[in-house]
Amino acid sequence: MKFAACNSYDIAAQITKTTPVILPIGAVEAHGPHLPLETDNILAEKYADRIADKKKGLVLPVLPYGQVFSLQDFPGSLSLSNETMIQMIFEIGEGLYKQGVRLFVLISGHLGNMTALKEGARKLFFKHPDMHVLHIFYPNIQKLAADVREGKANHHTYIHACEIETSLMLYLAKEHVEMEKAIDDPPTLPLDADYTPMPWQNFTESAVLGEATLATAEKGEYLIETTLKTCLELIEIEQDKIRKAEEMA
Numbered sequence: 001m002k003f004a005a006c007n008s009y010d011i012a013a014q015i016t017k018t019t020p021v022i023l024p025i026g027a028v029e030a031h032g033p034h035l036p037l038e039t040d041n042i043l044a045e046k047y048a049d050r051i052a053d054k055k056k057g058l059v060l061p062v063l064p065y066g067q068v069f070s071l072q073d074f075p076g077s078l079s080l081s082n083e084t085m086i087q088m089i090f091e092i093g094e095g096l097y098k099q100g101v102r103l104f105v106l107i108s109g110h111l112g113n114m115t116a117l118k119e120g121a122r123k124l125f126f127k128h129p130d131m132h133v134l135h136i137f138y139p140n141i142q143k144l145a146a147d148v149r150e151g152k153a154n155h156h157t158y159i160h161a162c163e164i165e166t167s168l169m170l171y172l173a174k175e176h177v178e179m180e181k182a183i184d185d186p187p188t189l190p191l192d193a194d195y196t197p198m199p200w201q202n203f204t205e206s207a208v209l210g211e212a213t214l215a216t217a218e219k220g221e222y223l224i225e226t227t228l229k230t231c232l233e234l235i236e237i238e239q240d241k242i243r244k245a246e247e248m249a
Contacts, residue, residue: 003058011058017102017246018239020057023092024048025085025117027066027110030074032161032208034182035169037076039161040066044109046172047138050228051107055235063088066113070200074207082116089120097128102242105235106135111157113137130245132238138168139230141223148219151211154186162186162210164223171220182212 003021006014015021026041036042045062052059068079093104104124106117117135124133142157145164159165169177185208193203200207 001052001056001058003060006058012099014058015100017100018242019101020051020055020103020105020235020239021060021096021101022048022052022057022105022107023060023089024062025066025106025108025110025113026062026064027068027078027113028064029066029068029071029077029079029110030161030207031165032181032183032185032206032212034178034180034212035161035166036176038064039165039169039176040109042109042173042176043165043168044107047109047224047228048105048107050224051105051231051235054228054232057105057235060092066108066110067116068110068112069197070112071207073199073201082119085113085116086120086123089117090123093120093124093131093133094127097124097131102131103235103238104131104133106133107231108135108137111137111159132242134234134238136231136234138223138227139234141227144223144226148222150214151184152186154210155189158209160210161206161208162212163214163219164210166212166215167217167220168223169220170215170217171224174217179213179215182215183208184211184213186210 024044026044031039048059071077072079121133185206187203
């Protein structure tokens with residue numbers, strides 16, 4: 001259910017301490033010639049909707065900007081600082097806490113957001129230890145990608161506009177993918193790429209970190225549905241913690 005589509009009277013009836021309230025968080029950044037700038041927003045929202053459908057959750061409007069240091073100089077990319085994102089997450093969480101929410105689920109479609117999500121969750125924890133906050137980016141997707149990847153893994157963490165991320169889009173939002181424009185442009189990352197603040201234009205002109213032409217909806221289905229199972233398990237764990245705390249109160 002969409003949180004903001006409810007009226008003020010109805011939303012109060014929907015919120016319980018175990019109701020997962022989900023904030024999809026994306027980014028506006030370059031994704032090569034075949035994917036839109038809003039790719040991470042689309043993925044985050046559709047992923048959040050699937051979680052909500054299975055766990056009777058409430059999905060907040062997508063937070064459409066993220067921390068995009070790596071791609072900030074590519075045309076169309078827009079970036080927020082980690083400090084700004086942390087504060088936004090904290091203040092949204094504060095507002096939800098006041099309304100009785102005790103399970104706040106942060107779903108990012110952009111890996112670069114995860115430092116801010118983790119710190120925002122910690123900030124909420126320090127003030128409200130009884131508020132359970134999950135910060136999630138496709139659990140174990142790097143490991144799972146090895147099960148379906150036909151091309152080369154160009155980095156142990158990044159999945160960007162490549163075979164993997166394009167497959168996610170083909171499964172969840174194929175209408176936004178222009179596969180006829182997909183290219184293969186696997187980069188060679190310099191040794192110091194993970195050890196210095198290195199903008200990605202140092203090693204890619206296209207922002208495609210792999211072989212996008214190898215993407216399929218079937219690969220995307222496996223990755224989305226498998227990672228979703230872990231998300232649901234994580235939510236159930238936190239719901240059980242909330243119930244046990246209630247029983248002990």
